[in-house]
Amino acid sequence: MRNNLFDAILAQTQAKQKTEKQQKIVHTAIQLFAEKGYANTSTAEIAKKASVSEGTIFKHYGTKDRLLLSVIIPFLRDLFPKMAQE
Numbered sequence: 001m002r003n004n005l006f007d008a009i010l011a012q013t014q015a016k017q018k019t020e021k022q023q024k025i026v027h028t029a030i031q032l033f034a035e036k037g038y039a040n041t042s043t044a045e046i047a048k049k050a051s052v053s054e055g056t057i058f059k060h061y062g063t064k065d066r067l068l069l070s071v072i073i074p075f076l077r078d079l080f081p082k083m084a085q086e
Helices: 004-014 020-037 045-051 053-063 063-086
Strands: none
Touching: 020 045, 020 053, 020 063, 045 053, 045 063, 053 063
């Protein structure tokens, strides 16, 4: 699991610009994770609210864990340099 997580982080740091669908998925995931929590949010709910198929989520992210990483990593990428400067 640890190597898979590390590989996912590396893949996200090298990811291309997000498509409009990916942006909708990520935005919706952030909303639902904030409202209901990660464990209580299903990919089916995210897909329905984002007006995409659940398959689209899996096509772009593979798993709900990787979707969460795509939400967290950009934040961390911005946060760490700011913390280092302080």
